[in-house]
């Protein structure tokens with residue numbers, strides 16, 4: 746390989762001289778056309794080109810291909826990071842649950858606990874914290890997140906529209922409170938708060954024909970805990 750590279754190197758230098766004299770004989774400013782004496786690195790890449798197609802040298806205006814430099818940010822392949830649902834054992838969770846509309850939030854909580862158990866989360870690794878209503882969830886979630894004791898905080902509530910616009914205040918504040926708790930603590934805070942037009946909608950999502958949103962939120966809590974623990978740790 747070294748011999749081949751050396752011979753290609755002298756070939757290229759000779760080609761450079763021949764090309765320069767050829768262009769000069771035709772009155773062409775050979776400086777603009779001449780082969781720049783390519784770096785050893787390009788000679789090696791060009792030597793591999795010469796070895797694969799030696800007749801390219803017969804072309805008097807053969808110009809060694811410039812080697813494209815790889816961006817330092819360029820990778821050989823796209824990396825994909827996802828959380829796993831299969832390695833939940835050992836993760837610690839807090840569940841913040843609103844007592845308002847307990848007829849709905851209790852089955853949501855039970856659905857979440859059943860899912861944690863199904864995915865091997867130990868009972869001793871789960872803390873349940875009750876708050877009066879969904880409005881109070883955000884502050885408590887932030888406090889728990891900042892404690893550093895949990896891999897993920899699951900927030901459960903049920904906001905059901907009444908006769909006034911109070912629903913909008915509570916529903917929007919609950920959502921922004923959970924988001925803010927996650928952003929400020931750096932711990933995944935999962936929004937498992939139902940926001941429903943009536944009680945039927947809420948009950949259908951707490952173990953009725955629309956499933957159990959508490960159970961679904963627990964799966965999200967496990968996946969996010971895994972993603973952060975295995976891929977996003979500082």
Ligand SMILES: Nc1c(NC[C@H](O)[C@H](O)[C@H](O)CO)[nH]c(=O)[nH]c1=O
Pocket residue numbers: 843845846877878879880881902903904905906915
């Ligand atoms: N109407 C609902 C409430 N309202 C209570 C508030 O969440 C809060 O506890 C009160 O405003 C005191 O700060 N909470 C729910 O979770 N769901 C509702 O439908």
Ligand SMILES: CC(=O)[C@@H](O)COP(=O)(O)O
Pocket residue numbers: 904905906907908909910911912913915
């Ligand atoms: C979401 C609420 O706060 C709501 O249940 C309160 O009912 P109302 O709007 O009739 O006072």
